[in-house]
Amino acid sequence: MTKLSVNINKVATIRNARGGDTPNVTKVALDCESFGADGITVHPRPDERHIRRADVYEMRPLLRTEFNIEGYPSPEFIELVLQVKPHQVTLVPDEPSQITSNAGWDTKRNLEFLTEVLDLFAKAGIRTSVFVAADNEMVEYAAKAGADRVELYTEPYATLFPKEPELAIAPFIEAAKTARRLGLGLNAGHDLNLQNLNYLYKNIPWLDEVSIGHALISDALYLGLEKTIRAYKDCLR
Ligand SMILES: CC(=O)[C@@H](O)[C@H](O)COP(=O)(O)O
Numbered sequence: 001m002t003k004l005s006v007n008i009n010k011v012a013t014i015r016n017a018r019g020g021d022t023p024n025v026t027k028v029a030l031d032c033e034s035f036g037a038d039g040i041t042v043h044p045r046p047d048e049r050h051i052r053r054a055d056v057y058e059m060r061p062l063l064r065t066e067f068n069i070e071g072y073p074s075p076e077f078i079e080l081v082l083q084v085k086p087h088q089v090t091l092v093p094d095e096p097s098q099i100t101s102n103a104g105w106d107t108k109r110n111l112e113f114l115t116e117v118l119d120l121f122a123k124a125g126i127r128t129s130v131f132v133a134a135d136n137e138m139v140e141y142a143a144k145a146g147a148d149r150v151e152l153y154t155e156p157y158a159t160l161f162p163k164e165p166e167l168a169i170a171p172f173i174e175a176a177k178t179a180r181r182l183g184l185g186l187n188a189g190h191d192l193n194l195q196n197l198n199y200l201y202k203n204i205p206w207l208d209e210v211s212i213g214h215a216l217i218s219d220a221l222y223l224g225l226e227k228t229i230r231a232y233k234d235c236l237r
């Protein structure tokens with residue numbers, strides 16, 4: 001079964017627009033779980049423009065499904081993750097000023113750094129995942145660094161999918177096969193939506209998890225959160 005982890009960054013973005021507590025981010029996370037989400041993903045950024053450190057501490061003891069924290073492994077991020085102990089940490093190579101994630105790690109060039117950081121989390125009993133492009137060498141070096149999983153950065157797939165679905169999926173199938181051969185678990189995320197998700201799943205049914213935020217929360221404006229989560233889960237069958 002491929003799990004659906006709902007990324008609630010966008011919910012926090014709406015909350016922060018007014019400075020109050022509407023919508024309540026923790027309540028939305030718990031409702032996502034009630035509506036069928038298999039996990040919750042947050043990506044706290046250094047400027048706290050959406051998810052804040054305080055949100056992460058608040059929701060951790062209340063969540064009943066898998067909690068995935070994504071982010072750049074700065075000293076502050078590492079401290080947060082080690083204190084909160086989510087089920088999974090996903091390392092993303094984002095600069096603090098980036099609008100959103102726009103690349104995977106160069107796992108070859110950062111092998112030493114990633115090995116050290118992954119080891120810290122592994123020793124704390126936290127499953128690790130490394131955000132990479134659909135590139136066999138990057139997957140291989142993630143395995144060498146000691147990752148439990150890789151998360152394939154799916155923005156290039158999402159961009160090409162409407163015009164050339166077969167061309168779009170081809171490198172992702174290759175990278176997914178490499179991950180499987182190396183015994184790595186497999187996640188995917190970024191710009192997945194109701195149009196492109198089922199094709200990804202049908203071609204790579206051994207995906208462990210997808211994390212989806214931007215499109216899912218946008219769809220919920222029209223469909224409501226419960227129907228939206230059901231629709232995304234239906235794409236994973
Ligand atoms: C790693 C990844 O693709 C997502 O975490 C994405 O970066 C979401 O972050 P924003 O919600 O800040 O765009």
Ligand SMILES: NCC(=O)COP(=O)(O)O
Nearest residue numbers: 007189190191211213214
């Ligand atoms: N890891 C990807 C993620 O959490 C959500 O990305 P997006 O759906 O907001 O593009």
